[in-house]
Amino acid sequence: MSWILLVVAGFCEVGFAFCLGKAKFSTGNTAGFWLLGFLLFLAVSMILLYRATQVLPIGTAYAIWTGIGAAGTALLGILVFKEPAHFWRIFFLSTLIISIVGLKFVSN
Structure with missing residues (x-):
């Protein structure tokens, strides 16, 4: 169960990074809603990471959490925000x- 919590926490990290990216290109109330989404994903991600580290080694859990977040955010950047997708990045x-x-x- 801890591994599932950790993977979901990693995807929530991708969610909060995505919300930051969308807020960057928004104004007014729309930016506020994206920032609210950021805060919600951030809170859920941290709580799930904490719960996973109650069973899993902290070094392993943190590395996997940040890895999922980094890889997922980079992939979203390529797919959604049209960031470069050259050979070395992939x-x-x-x-x-x-x-x-x-x-x-x-x-x-």
């Missing part, structure tokens, strides 16, 4: 994802 994102999966397999 290559290093792939190595990050492989490292996240590897940490899962070598953890108790």
Whole structure:
């Protein structure tokens, strides 16, 4: 169950980064709603990360949480915000994802 909480926490990290990106391009009330979404995703992400670290080693949990957030945010940047998707960026994102999966397999 802790692994599921950790993965959901990682996706919530992607959610709060996405909300920040959308708020950057918004004004007025719309920006406020995106910032509210940021705060909600941030709170849920932190609570779930805390719950996961009650069972999983902190180093492993934090590395996986940030890895999911970094990889997911970079992929969203490419797909939604039209950021560059050159070979080396995709290559290093792939190595990050492989490292996240590897940490899962070598953890108790």
